[in-house]
Amino acid sequence: MKINARILKSIKSLPAFPITIKKINRMISSPDYSAKELAGVIKYDQSITANILRMCNSAYFGLRHKVDNVQDAILYLGRENLVRAVLAAGISRYFKKTKGYAVEGIDLWEHSVSVALMAQILSRKIYNQEDPKLFTAAILHDVGKVVLGEYVCASCKKIKTLVSEKGYDFLEAEEEVLGVNHAQMGGEMALLWNFPADIKDAIAYHHRPDLVRRKSNGLVWLVYLADQICLMTGIGGGADGLAYRGLKEAFDKFKLRQQDVEEAMILLLRGMEDARELLDIVPDKRSVPRAAPQERSLRY
Amino acid sequence: MKEIVVGIADLKVSRNSDDIMVTYALGSCVAVAAYDPRARVGGLLHFMLPSSSLNVSKARENPSMFADTGLPVLFKSCYELGADKRRMVVKIAGGANIIGDASYFRVGQKNLTTLRKILWRNGILVSGEDTGSNTNRTLRFHIQDGRVLVRRSGGSLEAI
Numbered sequence: 001m002k003i004n005a006r007i008l009k010s011i012k013s014l015p016a017f018p019i020t021i022k023k024i025n026r027m028i029s030s031p032d033y034s035a036k037e038l039a040g041v042i043k044y045d046q047s048i049t050a051n052i053l054r055m056c057n058s059a060y061f062g063l064r065h066k067v068d069n070v071q072d073a074i075l076y077l078g079r080e081n082l083v084r085a086v087l088a089a090g091i092s093r094y095f096k097k098t099k100g101y102a103v104e105g106i107d108l109w110e111h112s113v114s115v116a117l118m119a120q121i122l123s124r125k126i127y128n129q130e131d132p133k134l135f136t137a138a139i140l141h142d143v144g145k146v147v148l149g150e151y152v153c154a155s156c157k158k159i160k161t162l163v164s165e166k167g168y169d170f171l172e173a174e175e176e177v178l179g180v181n182h183a184q185m186g187g188e189m190a191l192l193w194n195f196p197a198d199i200k201d202a203i204a205y206h207h208r209p210d211l212v213r214r215k216s217n218g219l220v221w222l223v224y225l226a227d228q229i230c231l232m233t234g235i236g237g238g239a240d241g242l243a244y245r246g247l248k249e250a251f252d253k254f255k256l257r258q259q260d261v262e263e264a265m266i267l268l269l270r271g272m273e274d275a276r277e278l279l280d281i282v283p284d285k286r287s288v289p290r291a292a293p294q295e296r297s298l299r300y
Numbered sequence: 301m302k303e304i305v306v307g308i309a310d311l312k313v314s315r316n317s318d319d320i321m322v323t324y325a326l327g328s329c330v331a332v333a334a335y336d337p338r339a340r341v342g343g344l345l346h347f348m349l350p351s352s353s354l355n356v357s358k359a360r361e362n363p364s365m366f367a368d369t370g371l372p373v374l375f376k377s378c379y380e381l382g383a384d385k386r387r388m389v390v391k392i393a394g395g396a397n398i399i400g401d402a403s404y405f406r407v408g409q410k411n412l413t414t415l416r417k418i419l420w421r422n423g424i425l426v427s428g429e430d431t432g433s434n435t436n437r438t439l440r441f442h443i444q445d446g447r448v449l450v451r452r453s454g455g456s457l458e459a460i
Binding site: 160163164169228231232233234235238239240241242243244245246247248251256257258259261262263265266269 | 308309324325326327328329348349354355358365396397398399400402403404405407408434435436452453455
């Protein structure tokens, strides 16, 4: 894999993956985590604290009393929601700033959240349960776009032409023009950030799960499927549209039918409504606020 | 000039000449713009799936989710604002697909087929469209004169 030197340089200057998130994720994944210890870590991160309290006091949970401290919030939220709140608070700043792939009305963060929700919808359908690791992999699947965004911006015309006139899919077009596609780039970033191997694979192969060599546990296929269904629903990453190849094996692997896809799309609309708190997350001071308030693209 | 956003599985009607209806994020979903040029009444439907038989209770709750339940509501809502069936001009956009021929991914094609069938059965012609392919679309619909402009992702606004 030949990566354009300029792009490789920009990956080296990436900010470190928020250490608090790593720490918290590790603590939550142990079956008997203590709320007190967890609160001890979280309370030093302003952005995560703000967002956890915000989620806890949202209409979604409908609590009678206002939750005003992290430790109570941890108890109320429970493990699944805690994972969501922590991740969302910690990484949304990268996604919200991303340019290049964006189209009118949709940002990459909204797409990332939708894929994470869709992955859980599929996991419930297939395994009858949710999976925090899947949520992590899914919400990070397009992280490569955060770095590639500005290059795609500059080469957008070339890439578009390859897709619309030469029959390339978007990945092939990115490779041809930039020397690397956004999934590979995400994989490199995951490596740099020391993510577990299966999450790294899920990011690096989220458009081509059929190419994973390591024995896979389905994670990468679920992220792939979730991404494709979100793109179809229109909660897309943007400029790439639906220019990806459909892999039929994905359905055979999980014994899914067309009807399951359509039902999942309905559940997603509802899920996105409930996830407002994740979408309108409070930016922390390190992030650059969006220039102008955009009209929301989804209304229910 | 007022912009009215039509979301996914959503429907809006208007007879206010200042209004411009906008729908973003058309993937495999389809937008149907119906317009009576004399009454200057217009409606825009953004449906997601072809048939309400998938989930009848959902369809009752939100008919705009499906082609077969959304279309009747679209036309009826326009008539209520003074539109006349014989004058209706219909334009459509969306229905994109993931590349490849795995039918599981072809929700866009299914949406278009069902839509055309329903329109044809009711003797309604489609007078403009930008459909299929594998691109995202944004659609703008001017109530003043019924103009429908479509932007493919990364492209420019084009009238259909």
